[in-house]
Amino acid sequence: AGKYNVFNNGVLEQRAFDKMYLPYTSVASFTRAKRVTETYMSGYKGSVIEQYGFEPWQIRVQGFIIKANDINQKSVAEQVEDLQKWEEICDSVEVVGKAFEILKIKTVAIMSVDYKDARELDMNYVRPFEMTMKSIEAIELIIP
DSSP: OEEEEEEETTEEEEEEEOOOOOOTTOEEEEEOOEEEEEEEOTTSSSEEEEEEEEOOOEEEEEEEEEOOSOTTSOOHHHHHHHHHHHHTBOSOEEOOSHHHHHTTOOEEEEEEEEEOOOTTSOTTTEEEEEEEEEEEOOOOOOOO
């Protein structure tokens, strides 16, 4: 939850968002690479590998948006609308969860959301989705 930047007809404006939980069926996978330069030595077997840092975490969340039998539960379409509001944010988003805590990820940029088709599923009751995100670490720039 909080105030985040969104585009409104090409103009950035701040909009308030309520807290959102990903669907219970969501599963996240995390991948991160090192930033390296490899220099091959003339007449030598092997190379020199220099590490400069780490790439941001690439996060992939997959799952199903499900309509429960509870009368108070949101429909699949309403849950897609809620998720789509977050996808439209032009800002880093605060996240919480055990996996994020272990990997020291506090904020992410939502890069894409894909609503998958499934031939045998009734989209009124279940909708597959996939979301990709990147971890974001704030860098404070000091301008004299």
